Amino acid sequence: MSPCVFSVNFNTGGTLILNALELKNVTKRFGDVVANNNINLTVKSGEILAILGENGSGKTTLMNMIAGIYFPDEGSIYVNGKPVTISSPKDAFNLKIGMIHQHFKLVDLFTATENIVLGINDKHKFNIKDAEKRVAEISAKYGFDIDPKKKIYDMSVSEKQTVEIVKVLYRGADILILDEPTAVLTPQETEKLFTVIKKMKEDGKSIIIITHKMHEVLSVSDRVAILRRGEYIDTVVTAETNEAQLTEMMVGKKISLNISRSEPKNSVDRLIVKNLNLTNADGVKVLDNISFTAKSGEILGVAGIAGSGQKELLESIAGLINSSKGEVTYIDPSNNSKIDLRKKTPMQIRELGVRLSFVPEDRLGMGLVGNMDIIDNMMLRSYKNGHSLFLDKKPPKKLADKIIKELEVVTPSATTPVRRLSGGNVQKVLVGREISSAPTVLMAAYPVRGLDINSSYTIYNLLNKQKENGVAIIFVGEDLDVLLELCDRILVISSGAVSGIVDGRTAKKEEIGLLMTKAKGAKENEE
Amino acid sequence: MDALAQFISRAILQGTPLLYGATGEIITEKSGNLNLGIPGIMYIGAISGVIGGFFYQNESQSVSPLLAVIIPLLCCLFGSLLTSLLYCFLTVTLKANQNVTGLAITTFGVGFGNFFGGSLIKILKSDVPYLSLVKIAKAYKTTVFPFSDDMGSFGKMIFSHGFMVYLAIIIAVVAGIFLKRTRPGLHLRSVGENPATADAAGINVTLYKYLATSIGGMIAGLGGLFYIMDYSNGIWSNNGFGDRGWLAIAIVIFSIWKPSMSILSSYLFGALYILFNYINVPMTYIPLIQMLPYAVTIIVLIATSVRKKRENQPPHALGVTYFREER
Numbered sequence: 119m120s121p122c123v124f125s126v127n128f129n130t131g132g133t134l135i136l137n138a139l140e141l142k143n144v145t146k147r148f149g150d151v152v153a154n155n156n157i158n159l160t161v162k163s164g165e166i167l168a169i170l171g172e173n174g175s176g177k178t179t180l181m182n183m184i185a186g187i188y189f190p191d192e193g194s195i196y197v198n199g200k201p202v203t204i205s206s207p208k209d210a211f212n213l214k215i216g217m218i219h220q221h222f223k224l225v226d227l228f229t230a231t232e233n234i235v236l237g238i239n240d241k242h243k244f245n246i247k248d249a250e251k252r253v254a255e256i257s258a259k260y261g262f263d264i265d266p267k268k269k270i271y272d273m274s275v276s277e278k279q280t281v282e283i284v285k286v287l288y289r290g291a292d293i294l295i296l297d298e299p300t301a302v303l304t305p306q307e308t309e310k311l312f313t314v315i316k317k318m319k320e321d322g323k324s325i326i327i328i329t330h331k332m333h334e335v336l337s338v339s340d341r342v343a344i345l346r347r348g349e350y351i352d353t354v355v356t357a358e359t360n361e362a363q364l365t366e367m368m369v370g371k372k373i374s375l376n377i378s379r380s381e382p383k384n385s386v387d388r389l390i391v392k393n394l395n396l397t398n399a400d401g402v403k404v405l406d407n408i409s410f411t412a413k414s415g416e417i418l419g420v421a422g423i424a425g426s427g428q429k430e431l432l433e434s435i436a437g438l439i440n441s442s443k444g445e446v447t448y449i450d451p452s453n454n455s456k457i458d459l460r461k462k463t464p465m466q467i468r469e470l471g472v473r474l475s476f477v478p479e480d481r482l483g484m485g486l487v488g489n490m491d492i493i494d495n496m497m498l499r500s501y502k503n504g505h506s507l508f509l510d511k512k513p514p515k516k517l518a519d520k521i522i523k524e525l526e527v528v529t530p531s532a533t534t535p536v537r538r539l540s541g542g543n544v545q546k547v548l549v550g551r552e553i554s555s556a557p558t559v560l561m562a563a564y565p566v567r568g569l570d571i572n573s574s575y576t577i578y579n580l581l582n583k584q585k586e587n588g589v590a591i592i593f594v595g596e597d598l599d600v601l602l603e604l605c606d607r608i609l610v611i612s613s614g615a616v617s618g619i620v621d622g623r624t625a626k627k628e629e630i631g632l633l634m635t636k637a638k639g640a641k642e643n644e645e
Numbered sequence: 646m647d648a649l650a651q652f653i654s655r656a657i658l659q660g661t662p663l664l665y666g667a668t669g670e671i672i673t674e675k676s677g678n679l680n681l682g683i684p685g686i687m688y689i690g691a692i693s694g695v696i697g698g699f700f701y702q703n704e705s706q707s708v709s710p711l712l713a714v715i716i717p718l719l720c721c722l723f724g725s726l727l728t729s730l731l732y733c734f735l736t737v738t739l740k741a742n743q744n745v746t747g748l749a750i751t752t753f754g755v756g757f758g759n760f761f762g763g764s765l766i767k768i769l770k771s772d773v774p775y776l777s778l779v780k781i782a783k784a785y786k787t788t789v790f791p792f793s794d795d796m797g798s799f800g801k802m803i804f805s806h807g808f809m810v811y812l813a814i815i816i817a818v819v820a821g822i823f824l825k826r827t828r829p830g831l832h833l834r835s836v837g838e839n840p841a842t843a844d845a846a847g848i849n850v851t852l853y854k855y856l857a858t859s860i861g862g863m864i865a866g867l868g869g870l871f872y873i874m875d876y877s878n879g880i881w882s883n884n885g886f887g888d889r890g891w892l893a894i895a896i897v898i899f900s901i902w903k904p905s906m907s908i909l910s911s912y913l914f915g916a917l918y919i920l921f922n923y924i925n926v927p928m929t930y931i932p933l934i935q936m937l938p939y940a941v942t943i944i945v946l947i948a949t950s951v952r953k954k955r956e957n958q959p960p961h962a963l964g965v966t967y968f969r970e971e972r
Binding site for chain 1: 831
């Protein structure tokens with residue numbers, strides 16, 4: 119590879135414009151998983167480039183490579199036409215690249231200014247008063263609303279984000295990367311942010327914004343780059359495209375997976391959720407008037423961008439969050455009586471047969487203790503059954519052996535600590551245990567995340583078997599192809615609100631994609 | 646009046662080892678390392694100084710005051726540095742549990758001190774279970790302010806001590822300014838508050854943790870040295886240092902992690918520690934009075950927890966091993 123490749127564009131006037139940033143054939147792998155495959159991306163000076171893609175399409179990984187958090191396995195990065203090596207966040211600062219992460223990196227106890235100057239080692243004398251003045255100057259220039267002396271723990275989410283942006287500008291960044299900046303903002307705050315972004319653009323800065331909200335892409339960006347499953351699809355000029363085209367590029371053509379799906383039999387209402395609302399500690403509405411019905415013998419899929427309220431929804435039903443408002447009614451199959459789950463403790467809800475098999479990002483999740491073996495983990499659900507002082511390990515041992523055999527869990531023995539098992543086997547143990555208790559409602563969140571194909575099919579079959587047994591299954595998934603082949607109905611949520619419920623047999627992938635990216639408030643005029 | 650002046654003077658002497666220990670521990674804890682090995686490090690600092698002083702006093706014909714101060718001082722710093730580095734290596738590099746490591750180092754340090762203390766006593770073939778470094782101690786106890794003799798009992802109470810009493814105050818004040826007003830101080834605090842943020846801001850978290858823990862450990866070690874060379878007049882006896890290391894850790898909590906606060910709280914604790922000698926109480930009640938420093942620490946802990954003022958809380962990442970986020 120020649121080190122002095124200069125990449126230049128000529129605009130119509132014939133003047134030379136250097137690309138602010140250019141990625142060529144960048145590849146990044148995590149173990150066997152290819153997070154980014156051969157990505158080419160160009161950011162022009164003074165433009166706003168939106169990066170669009172589903173969950174797991176590799177957007178954040180790609181941006182982390184530009185910001186120096188990850189190092190690419192292959193490929194090269196050019197800044198202002200020059201090849202560069204970015205191996206740490208410091209290198210990125212020096213190249214005037216700044217990233218505003220989705221999860222803010224701020225010290226709560228420090229003031230805005232202290233956070234902003236953190237890590238800067240210049241020759242100037244350290245003087246917090248001067249720094250405060252500069253922060254105020256930058257804020258005035260771009261129209262930020264920020265008090266340099268305010269402590270972070272006193273700030274709203276939007277203020278914290280402002281601190282992050284000013285932090286990057288203070289270091290003189292010319293290329294700003296914003297990772298889903300609007301995910302935590304109210305519509306008014308989003309509006310404000312976009313005004314600021316446009317001002318920064320006028321000032322000659324290049325801005326990369328990651329988002330999956332279609333209307334934001336269309337309203338703020340100059341061009342859109344689309345990623346799908348770690349592959350670069352295309353970059354299009356925003357003015358020349360539309361929502362439908364973008365959605366299609368984002369979700370891609372439907373892929374057939376051949377997951378078996380039986381017709382629901384004797385379906386009756388099992389769980390009725392009505393007007394569920396929840397506001398989190400930051401004052402953001404995470405659940406917005408959610409209503410749906412889960413039926414026995416049916417798999418109800420839940421589709422949505424990650425963090426749209428899936429976790430909170432399941433936890434509200436399971437009784438783990440009780441600050442939510444609304445109704446959750448369970449219909450007891452034995453006598454058809456209606457039971458208000460909101461008045462029950464998590465333990466009582468479990469005893470009714472409502473099971474939550476929650477598999478969050480950290481794999482071991484909420485259900486298993488990593489340092490305990492499979493047998494002991496089985497006992498986490500049955501420990502209340504015994505009355506003697508000593509443990510009776512026989513039934514859990516039997517159950518553990520049964521799960522290992524039936525679900526083909528690869529483990530040296532039932533006494534192996536679960537943290538030593540691979541991700542797929544951990545999931546099998548968790549799902550297996552929840553199913554073993556003969557639930558009437560089974561909620562599974564991302565049960566196939568990180569699993570290989572075979573293990574995934576084992577889980578699908580398990581769920582299908584439960585469905586045939588008349589269990590009402592709520593399946594939160596991220597892969598639309600799986601949702602479309604496995605689920606009977608699919609509930610689509612966007613920003614904590616139901617944006618649609620579609621039939622799993624007839625719905626189109628693009629249709630769900632559109633519903634997922636639909637903004638709050640936009641739904642009324644589209645339906 | 647003279648009794649009061651003498652009491653305060655003793656309280657200052659009693660509080661000084663605590664002040665060294667507390668300042669050292671505050672600097673360490675600001676990096677997020679909860680070093681419970683501080684009592685052990687103070688022991689090791691003391692015995693290292695004693696070993697250096699012992700050989701200097703025994704091997705040389707005439708004892709020069711300057712060398713009598715410097716040799717034990719350097720030995721003390723070296724011993725506490727090595728122990729602190731061991732703690733860092735285990736907790737920062739190998740990511741071992743901080744509490745377990747710290748307690749192990751304290752146990753080790755006390756044993757190390759008693760072992761070598763015992764060995765030195767054996768070398769002397771002494772009949773008494775202690776060894777005495779009078780010549781060295783004399784150099785340490787030399788008054789730095791010659792005018793203190795003319796100042797009456799209250800002047801003496803404050804100005805008649807050896808240099809290490811004032812060094813402890815200077816170190817505490819400098820530590821306070823360092824943490825509050827300097828750039829490295831800000832960076833250090835950020836490491837203890839939120840190492841992931843510090844890391845993302847380009848601060849070398851590992852380096853800061855090593856430096857803060859090592860420097861903090863060396864400062865604490867000086868407390869042990871002071872106790873032997875000044876407070877005990879150069880006399881080492883096994884287990885003589887007692888539980889002062891734990892008292893130093895209690896002072897860290899009592900001073901809500903502020904070195905400036907630790908100066909007065911150390912003297913207060915020192916005063917409470919010896920109070921029973923100066924008031925008339927029956928023997929049976931003495932342990933109750935000795936308990937006072939710990940009781941007030943618990944009260945402070947309760948008060949700060951109830952008030953929930955963010956500035957008065959321990960560093961947010963205290964005791965937490967930092968792993969860089971990996972996928």
